[in-house]
Amino acid sequence: MKGNGDRNxxxxxxxxxxxxxxxxxxxxxxxxxxxxxxxxxxxxxEYLPGQFGELSVFGRGESPVGxxxxxxxxxxxxxxxxxxxxxxSELHNSEEGRIIGVRGPLGKPYPxxxxxxxxxxxxxGGFAFTTLRSTIRYLLAxxxxxxxxxxxxxxxxxxxxxxxxxxxxxxxxxxxxxxxVVTVDKGDGTWTGREGFVPTVLKQVAPSSENAxxxxxxxxxxxxxxxxxxxxxxxxxxxxxxxxxxxxxxxIGKCGxxxxxxxxxxxxxPVFTYQQLQSLPAxx
Amino acid sequence: xxxxxxxxxxxxxxxxxLIRAIIARGFRLYGPVLDExxxxxxxxxxxxxxxxxxxxxxxxxxxxxxxxxxxxxRFCREELVPNALAEEEKNVLLGIRPCDARAIWLxxxxxxxxxxxxxxxxxxENTVVLSAAxxxxxxxxxxxxxxxxxAGTEGADVILFDLGESILLEPVTSNSEQFLNQFSGLTREAxxxxxAQRKGIAEDAASRIKKIPLEGIAERxxxxxxxxxxxxxxxxxxxCGICTYFCPTCHCFDVTDETLKGNGQRLRTWDxxxxxxxxxxxxxxxxxxTQKERVRQRFMxxxxxxxxxxxxxxxxxxxxxxxxxxxxxxxxxxxxx
Numbered sequence: 001m002k003g004n005g006d007r008n009x010x011x012x013x014x015x016x017x018x019x020x021x022x023x024x025x026x027x028x029x030x031x032x033x034x035x036x037x038x039x040x041x042x043x044x045x046e047y048l049p050g051q052f053g054e055l056s057v058f059g060r061g062e063s064p065v066g067x068x069x070x071x072x073x074x075x076x077x078x079x080x081x082x083x084x085x086x087x088x089s090e091l092h093n094s095e096e097g098r099i100i101g102v103r104g105p106l107g108k109p110y111p112x113x114x115x116x117x118x119x120x121x122x123x124x125g126g127f128a129f130t131t132l133r134s135t136i137r138y139l140l141a142x143x144x145x146x147x148x149x150x151x152x153x154x155x156x157x158x159x160x161x162x163x164x165x166x167x168x169x170x171x172x173x174x175x176x177x178x179x180x181v182v183t184v185d186k187g188d189g190t191w192t193g194r195e196g197f198v199p200t201v202l203k204q205v206a207p208s209s210e211n212a213x214x215x216x217x218x219x220x221x222x223x224x225x226x227x228x229x230x231x232x233x234x235x236x237x238x239x240x241x242x243x244x245x246x247x248x249x250x251x252i253g254k255c256g257x258x259x260x261x262x263x264x265x266x267x268x269x270p271v272f273t274y275q276q277l278q279s280l281p282a283x284x
Numbered sequence: 285x286x287x288x289x290x291x292x293x294x295x296x297x298x299x300x301x302l303i304r305a306i307i308a309r310g311f312r313l314y315g316p317v318l319d320e321x322x323x324x325x326x327x328x329x330x331x332x333x334x335x336x337x338x339x340x341x342x343x344x345x346x347x348x349x350x351x352x353x354x355x356x357x358r359f360c361r362e363e364l365v366p367n368a369l370a371e372e373e374k375n376v377l378l379g380i381r382p383c384d385a386r387a388i389w390l391x392x393x394x395x396x397x398x399x400x401x402x403x404x405x406x407x408x409e410n411t412v413v414l415s416a417a418x419x420x421x422x423x424x425x426x427x428x429x430x431x432x433x434x435a436g437t438e439g440a441d442v443i444l445f446d447l448g449e450s451i452l453l454e455p456v457t458s459n460s461e462q463f464l465n466q467f468s469g470l471t472r473e474a475x476x477x478x479x480a481q482r483k484g485i486a487e488d489a490a491s492r493i494k495k496i497p498l499e500g501i502a503e504r505x506x507x508x509x510x511x512x513x514x515x516x517x518x519x520x521x522x523x524c525g526i527c528t529y530f531c532p533t534c535h536c537f538d539v540t541d542e543t544l545k546g547n548g549q550r551l552r553t554w555d556x557x558x559x560x561x562x563x564x565x566x567x568x569x570x571x572x573x574t575q576k577e578r579v580r581q582r583f584m585x586x587x588x589x590x591x592x593x594x595x596x597x598x599x600x601x602x603x604x605x606x607x608x609x610x611x612x613x614x615x616x617x618x619x620x621x
Binding site: 008009010011012014058059060061062084085088098099100101220245246247249250252253254255256257259260261262281283284 | 356357359361362363364394395397399400401402403509535536537538539540541543548550552555557562563564565566567569571572577581584585588589592593
């Protein structure tokens with residue numbers, strides 16, 4: 001076989017669940033820190049922000065999940081998983097130490113080469129913030145930070161308890177390298193931060209589109225109202241980058257499930273420009 | 285086809301010997317087996333007279349390369365059990381029709397594209413395809429409209445022509461001459477007359493197949509995405525998926541795990557874009573919520589998206605979807621301009 005050596009793309013790498021972190025007050029979002037059982041597997045799992053993996057619980061099945069860690073964090077992978085179906089429920093019921101599988105990295109990453117030398121705007125909503133967390137970690141890594149200009153991130157969730165990566169959000173809010181704006185749809189008694197939907201806050205913050213590229217990931221309703229604001233701010237459709245969600249199985253463009261128009265979300269995406277998205281049937 | 289090709293002829297009386305010789309060379313031979321009224325693709329273990337006079341296999345031979353259910357990996361509790369190395373089995377697929385051979389050639393474009401499908405490639409590499417030119421097309425056939433023909437050679441290593449008392453064997457791929465040379469004691473060189481006869485057979489069968497003008501269908505369908513074209517067919521469609529199961533080029537699959545007492549396996553199983561579950565997200569959102577979007581997807585994938593991605597229609601005109609549709613949905617009526 002060419003490409004990935006003689007490796008069978010359907011066989012997962014064994015990984016051990018090193019740590020499980022409950023992320024939200026609803027307790028249906030957990031971050032799994034995974035460590036490769038075999039060192040050589042870790043070396044062949046070379047990924048970039050925006051890519052995903054197929055998490056595998058033997059006997060239950062596989063589930064495609066965006067990689068939340070950054071390749072600049074060595075020695076482990078992070079996946080933040082929402083409990084929704086058979087595989088994710090089984091993952092949520094797991095104890096630390098359990099061996100599961102991961103296939104990947106799959107899909108195309110955020111366009112780091114295009115992003116180089118530009119101002120970066122990151123817009124995230126809800127639990128779709130995972131690959132954007134990977135991106136922020138990557139951009140802020142001391143050895144990478146100099147390749148990018150001003151970094152602005154706007155992240156919102158339904159309520160304070162639903163925000164992911166709370167410690168890091170705090171850290172980034174006082175970080176010189178990034179302008180981090182956090183908002184919630186509705187605050188609670190203890191919330192002193194910003195309130196408001198992500199598109200509204202984006203309009204208020206109004207980052208310049210000059211030499212800038214926007215990375216957007218969030219629920220469909222957020223995307224729907226975010227695109228017009230970005231266009232209004234002067235971002236061209238090819239400078240708006242979005243990551244799509246789709247039901248997937250093989251992850252390598254064979255099983256046909258994530259097909260939209262002539263593309264397959266798993267191999268041609270999940271990262272697309274808004275321009276590409278506009279040329280696709282709205283079947284996502 | 286230039287006449288310099290090393291075309292051979294086998295007298296039918298010697299076809300038993302050929303079958304015996306193929307098996308003796310260590311190949312597993314699969315070919316037409318009459319099962320009550322249906323012709324099935326089955327393993328031939330006993331030499332018998334080669335009968336190529338049937339119309340077509342009931343099921344397409346895609347299941348040979350993409351089985352309806354296939355093990356991807358095995359595990360014991362939490363641990364992967366290394367895949368037993370597949371035996372380097374050499375197979376001969378004998379007598380499949382040019383439409384179905386073309387379907388294999390089309391599936392190659394998906395499964396042998398990077399990253400290559402490990403399981404598909406293994407079977408494909410170890411199999412010699414001896415197709416047989418079609419002499420009696422059915423009323424539901426329309427291969428000549430979609431790039432195929434009764435004597436088309438895509439996907440075949442050797443194509444056979446039934447000349448009545450004898451069988452003409454025409455090599456297609458470079459490997460096939462080597463394959464045929466192993467049995468040169470049983471065959472003789474084809475005469476000019478026999479090669480002329482071969483041409484007649486191909487032309488005669490083609491002349492009996494109705495043509496649908498499909499030039500520019502990819503663009504026509506792309507424009508019709510939001511049109512009323514899908515309304516009628518989707519109202520009739522039951523969503524049973526039989527069209528996709530019988531289709532020799534439909535290749536969508538599901539991946540599921542099953543376990544018994546801690547031992548388990550991960551399987552891939554044929555799936556169908558005709559089912560609502562095919563695209564249903566865990567969140568409850570379904571990008572193709574009604575049968576209209578699903579019917580449209582099947583047509584768009586075969587007649588528009590595939591042209592964009594692979595330069596070919598993913599339909600070979602075998603007509604199985606027309607024959608088996610429980611509500612008589614005739615694909616030809618949808619694709620005709």
